[in-house]
Amino acid sequence: MEKTYYHPDDLKKFGNISEFEPKLAEKFFDYYRHVFKDGALSEKEKALIALAVAHAVQCPYCIDAYTQESVTKGFSEAQLMEAVHVAAAIRGGASLVHGVQMMNKAKKIMM
Template identity: 35%
Template sequence: MVSTETRTEIEGMLGRVPSWIEGLSDPAADHSWGIVRDLELSETSLQPRDKALIGVGVAAALQCQYCTHFHTEQAKVDGASDEQIMEAVNLASTIRYFSTVLHGAQVDYNEFVDETAGIVEHVKSQQGAAGGAAADD
């Protein structure tokens, strides 16, 4: 159960204390709210809409209907379109799909890291060439 001070803060930010917060054990309750407040709901280096879209994708990949619902609503409040929300879900499903393939095929991690470094180097050189071509025009 959250402290009286935290309860007041939550009510001020959300208009009520969500019932799931009551399920938090005493040692973790105030701290857990602090994580939600500071990382999800406060100003950080990520834009609120982007954080909400990440939340939608992760929640969908985890198959958590509660989190999927909350983060979808949060994304809408923060200006995300239905198309952007579905793109976040599709991106999360693609990552989960290929993660399953990589793990199931038991791809060597060190080889994967080396391969990725080569891909990144190529993409950066292509971007540099495209930027140089645009500057020449």
């Protein structure tokens, strides 16, 4: 067993997930490739969305991959960080908006 849960070299082995279950892996990677192709959104826009989502789901592999991709596609440092702030705002907002649920419940049960 590895001494750490995350290892940068594992990113290069992502494709190896097909070893245990090839059919689903093939379907997933085929889907993945199509998702990132130019469509109503450009490949470039999708890379920055992926970077923001990577921060929201806190995936170090995805952060590594989509920082590289976003820089390659020409985004500036300021644009990269603004994308992270979007992720942070949504994550923060997602917690805070549940405050309404908390308030509803509290008000219901308190005199």
